[in-house]
Amino acid sequence: MKDAYVVVSGFVQGVGYRKFAKKVAAAIGLTGWVRNVPDGTVEALLQGEEHIIKKAITSLKKGPFLAEIEHVDVMWSDQKEKLLDFVIRRDS
Numbered sequence: 001m002k003d004a005y006v007v008v009s010g011f012v013q014g015v016g017y018r019k020f021a022k023k024v025a026a027a028i029g030l031t032g033w034v035r036n037v038p039d040g041t042v043e044a045l046l047q048g049e050e051h052i053i054k055k056a057i058t059s060l061k062k063g064p065f066l067a068e069i070e071h072v073d074v075m076w077s078d079q080k081e082k083l084l085d086f087v088i089r090r091d092s
């Protein structure tokens with residue numbers, strides 16, 4: 001199992017991006033979280049099998065209808081702590 005820490009930049013806040021990310025993750029069985037960052041980016045931690053995470057990242061690069069994705073950074077690591085669900089976090 002892998003962790004992918006993802007940072008998405010562009011017009012990604014106020015357009016339903018976090019809800020979109022949660023829907024994508026839930027649909028393919030990933031756990032983790034997503035949250036807005038004060039600098040205007042969105043960050044997420046995706047947990048699961050690497051090939052499934054890669055499918056999610058493909059969707060996250062497209063985003064919801066109103067989003068304008070400029071860049072997606074992904075940092076991979078071995079899973080350190082298993083999360084039980086995928087949640088939208090309100091902290092930053």
